[in-house]
Amino acid sequence: MIRKKILMAAIPLFVISGADAAVSLDRTRAVFDGSEKSMTLDISNDNKQLPYLAQAWIENENQEKIIAGPVIATLRFSALSRVRKAWSG
Numbered sequence: 001m002i003r004k005k006i007l008m009a010a011i012p013l014f015v016i017s018g019a020d021a022a023v024s025l026d027r028t029r030a031v032f033d034g035s036e037k038s039m040t041l042d043i044s045n046d047n048k049q050l051p052y053l054a055q056a057w058i059e060n061e062n063q064e065k066i067i068a069g070p071v072i073a074t075l076r077f078s079a080l081s082r083v084r085k086a087w088s089g
Contacts, residue, residue: 022046022050022052023043023045023046024043025043026044027041038084038085039084039085040083040084041082041083042080043073044075044080045078045081049077051075054072054074054083055072056072057071058085066085067085068083068084069084069086070083
C-alpha cells in the first residue's frame with residue numbers, strides 16, 4: 001500500500017514539462033496617476049513559428065469601469081501588439 005502511494009506521488013514528477021512564455025507584456029503593472037485618461041501596454045509574441053490569441057480584461061476591487069481594447073487580439077509570430085486602457089469613470 002505504501003509503495004502504491006509513493007508511486008502515485010512520484011508519477012506527476014515525471015509527467016510535468018516545462019512551460020514556455022511566448023507572449024509577454026512590457027511591464028507587470030500599470031498605474032493610472034490621474035493626470036491621463038488612458039495608457040498603452042505593449043504585448044509581444046516571441047515565438048518564431050506560432051501565432052497566439054490574446055484576451056485583455058481589467059478587474060477592479062471597487063467595481064469601477066476600465067476599458068481595455070482591443071479585447072481580443074491575434075499576435076502573429078515575432079510580432080508586437082498594443083492594448084489601450086482607458087478610464088471611463
